Amino acid sequence: MSEIHPILQSIIVSAPFIQKMRKNGFMIGITDREKTLKYFPNELINLKIDDNQPLLSDDPMLEVMKYDKGLEVRVPADLYGIPFKAFYTAIKDENNQVIGGVALGQELEIEEQVLDISNRLNDIIQDILLRVNTISGGSIEQESISDTLETTMLEASEKYEKTDQILKFIKGVSEQTNLLSLNAQIEAARVGVQGRSFAVVANEVKKLGTSSKTAVEEINSVLSEIKSSNDQVKKLVEKNKTISSEQTPAVQEIMASIQELSFSISTLKEIAEKL
Numbered sequence: 001m002s003e004i005h006p007i008l009q010s011i012i013v014s015a016p017f018i019q020k021m022r023k024n025g026f027m028i029g030i031t032d033r034e035k036t037l038k039y040f041p042n043e044l045i046n047l048k049i050d051d052n053q054p055l056l057s058d059d060p061m062l063e064v065m066k067y068d069k070g071l072e073v074r075v076p077a078d079l080y081g082i083p084f085k086a087f088y089t090a091i092k093d094e095n096n097q098v099i100g101g102v103a104l105g106q107e108l109e110i111e112e113q114v115l116d117i118s119n120r121l122n123d124i125i126q127d128i129l130l131r132v133n134t135i136s137g138g139s140i141e142q143e144s145i146s147d148t149l150e151t152t153m154l155e156a157s158e159k160y161e162k163t164d165q166i167l168k169f170i171k172g173v174s175e176q177t178n179l180l181s182l183n184a185q186i187e188a189a190r191v192g193v194q195g196r197s198f199a200v201v202a203n204e205v206k207k208l209g210t211s212s213k214t215a216v217e218e219i220n221s222v223l224s225e226i227k228s229s230n231d232q233v234k235k236l237v238e239k240n241k242t243i244s245s246e247q248t249p250a251v252q253e254i255m256a257s258i259q260e261l262s263f264s265i266s267t268l269k270e271i272a273e274k275l
Helices: 006-019 060-067 109-274
Strands: 027-031 035-040 071-075 084-092 098-107
Touching (some): 006 027, 006 035, 006 084, 006 098, 060 071, 060 084, 060 098
Antiparallel strands (some): 071 084, 084 098
16 A cells, blocks of 8 residues: 555545534545545534545546646535535645545535425415505505595596486476466466367466476486485595505505515525525
């Protein structure tokens, strides 16, 4: 067995002390150009690598030593039962020649939990934000509908006033018709037999005046009910408009808070990914 280079030997001696520099310890592997010289598992990660075990062809350490560059690898939980992150670096001798490498590993169980929670929180926040946006859009649309209804109610009130004026005119005509009928009947009675035809006309005019008066009263009664309902709807529209006006700023404040929270969660997610 070839002799271990003194620099690599000193790292092997130092490894147990380096392990103690963090909770649960570091997983440490020291290699030369061909094999693992020494492997130190930590309290949670044990890859069961034997001393002097040859490096596999796909071992990241071979690439690190070949190109003399550092490397960071995240290993998912489905490979070894626990997620962990490993840092690889090449070791050089006094002539700046690569003689081996060191790998430090640390579990990512907490970091993965933080990342998972961040992702779930982000999904929840985005869903809430979508729903609040829908509510906000509904509030704006509701306020617009209230404005339209209010305008319609005002137009209906104006039309009622005009209709009321027409009914008053018809009522006046009816009263004049009744008065004309009364005068015609008096005149028919005064002239006697010669006024019979005139009396028939007077009776028909009287019937027309009476029918007009009755129709006006019925129409007026219906319009009064419509006006009452219109006034009630108008009050409800005004109340709804007030609620919508108060609701919109509140929804906007909630949206602002949610967006701020979403930004914080995104920041947390980025931090978790860098751990």
